[in-house]
Amino acid sequence: MFFSDMINQVNQIFISLDASSIPNYLIFVVFALGAILIGKYTSAMLSIVIKNFIPGAGQKIINNFLDPLKEPFQLAGTCLLISLSSAWLIDYQQFYKFFHPLIVFSVVASLGWLASRIFRQLIRIYGIKIISKSGLENELLLVFETIANIVIGFVTLVSYAQSQKFPLTGLLAGVSIGGIAISFSASKTLEQLFGTIVLFLDRPFIPGDYIRFSSGAGEIYGRVESIGLRSTKLRVAATGTLYIVPNNKLADTAIENITRGKKVMVLLYLDFTKKLTEQEEAVVQQVAINSKDSLFGMEPGSIKITIFDHDVTNKSRARMTFFILGSSENSIQLRKQLLEVANQNFSKELKKFGIEFNMQEPNIYVDSPVTI
Numbered sequence: 001m002f003f004s005d006m007i008n009q010v011n012q013i014f015i016s017l018d019a020s021s022i023p024n025y026l027i028f029v030v031f032a033l034g035a036i037l038i039g040k041y042t043s044a045m046l047s048i049v050i051k052n053f054i055p056g057a058g059q060k061i062i063n064n065f066l067d068p069l070k071e072p073f074q075l076a077g078t079c080l081l082i083s084l085s086s087a088w089l090i091d092y093q094q095f096y097k098f099f100h101p102l103i104v105f106s107v108v109a110s111l112g113w114l115a116s117r118i119f120r121q122l123i124r125i126y127g128i129k130i131i132s133k134s135g136l137e138n139e140l141l142l143v144f145e146t147i148a149n150i151v152i153g154f155v156t157l158v159s160y161a162q163s164q165k166f167p168l169t170g171l172l173a174g175v176s177i178g179g180i181a182i183s184f185s186a187s188k189t190l191e192q193l194f195g196t197i198v199l200f201l202d203r204p205f206i207p208g209d210y211i212r213f214s215s216g217a218g219e220i221y222g223r224v225e226s227i228g229l230r231s232t233k234l235r236v237a238a239t240g241t242l243y244i245v246p247n248n249k250l251a252d253t254a255i256e257n258i259t260r261g262k263k264v265m266v267l268l269y270l271d272f273t274k275k276l277t278e279q280e281e282a283v284v285q286q287v288a289i290n291s292k293d294s295l296f297g298m299e300p301g302s303i304k305i306t307i308f309d310h311d312v313t314n315k316s317r318a319r320m321t322f323f324i325l326g327s328s329e330n331s332i333q334l335r336k337q338l339l340e341v342a343n344q345n346f347s348k349e350l351k352k353f354g355i356e357f358n359m360q361e362p363n364i365y366v367d368s369p370v371t372i
Contacts, residue, residue: 005347024088025095033150043070064125065118072114079103079110104163105220112156119148195248196229202251210237210260221258268320268343269360278317280355281307287349288320318357 043066050058066073066173083103089096093188129140130260160166205211205224211234212221220243222234251280288305303322310317343359350357 022310024091028085028088031088032082035078035081036087038342039074042074042077043067046073065121069114069117072110072117076107076110076114079107083107101164105160108156108160108163112314115152116149118339119152120145162348164307178209191248193229195246195251196227198251199227199232199247204250204255205257209257212256212258213248213253214351220245265321265323268322270318270357271310271313271360272316272318272355274315275309276307276355281316283353284318284350284355285348290349 011336032180047066054061083106086096086100086103089099103299123141123145127144136147190252192317207224209223209224211224214220220234221235222236222243224236225233227247231244231246234245235241284307285305288303303317303320305320307316309315343353347357
C-alpha cells in the first residue's frame, strides 16, 4: 500500500505538468534511464547528506556502512527511482498491471537485501567484540545473522503481500505450519541453543576455567577449552582427552568451578613448654593430621607441620601450615573463626599426652590462588 500510494501521488504531480506533446511511455523510458544513472550515486549523495547533518560521527558512518555497502545502496536507490517513474505507465493499463508488481517486488527485495547487509556489517563491527569478551565462539554470530535474515525476509514478504493486496491469512497459516514442522524437526538443536543462551547469561564458567560436574559417565573434571553454539569442549585432567558436552546438559547440572574458588594459607607457630622427644613429636604430627576433620573447609592434604628447637628457649617449636578454602570473603572469614575452635580441640588432644603449648599471636593469613 505504501508504494502504491507513493506512486499515485507522484503520478498526480507528473500529470499536472504540461507534457501532452510527449508520449508517456517515452517519458517513462527517459526517467527510467535517468534513475539508472542517478542510482549509481546513491551512496555519494547520502554521504553528502550525512556529512552536513551529522558532522561529528558522519565520517565513521560513511566508512563503516556507506563505503562497504555501495552496491546495495545503489540497487535500492535505482529501484526506488524506477518505481517512481512507473507512474507514467498508468495510462497503459496492460503494461502497468504486468510491470508494476515486478517493480514493487524489486523495490521491496532491494530494501530487504540492504537491511540484511547493514545488519551483517553491524555484526562484523560490533558483534565480534561482544562475543570475544563474552568467551563464546564466533560461530554464534552466524546464528544471529541467520535469525536476522529470516526476520528481514519475513517482513519483506509481508510488505510485498500488503502492497499487492494478497490475502495474508493463507500466507501466515503456511508460515505457521512450516514453523511448527521446523520446530519439531530441530527440537534438539533448539534445546541446545537455549542451553547456550543460559550459559551465556549465567556465566558459570569461561574458557580456561577448571570445572567439575557429574554426568552419565561419572564425575568429569577438566579445563574448559571452548564454549560453542551447541556444546562445550573440556580437556579432561586425568586422561588429557577431549570431552564434548551438550550445552543443555551443562545448563541442567550442578557445576563446581574450581578456578574461581578462593583459598587462604594459614601459618601457625606453636611454642611447647618443653623439649619434645621423638615419640612426642610423632604424637604431635598425628594429632595435627587428625585435626583436619574438625576444620570445615580445609584443603585435603595441605596440612604440613615442622618441629624444631627454639633458638632462645631451647624448647621445641612447631610451624604448621595449611590452606582453607572458600567461595567468597564471608566464607573465608567464617573458616577463620572455625579455626579458633579447631585450635582448642588440638590443644585438648595434646594435653591427653601431657603435651602443652602456647600459640603465637597473631596467626598469619596469606591469600593464595587455587592451583590446579
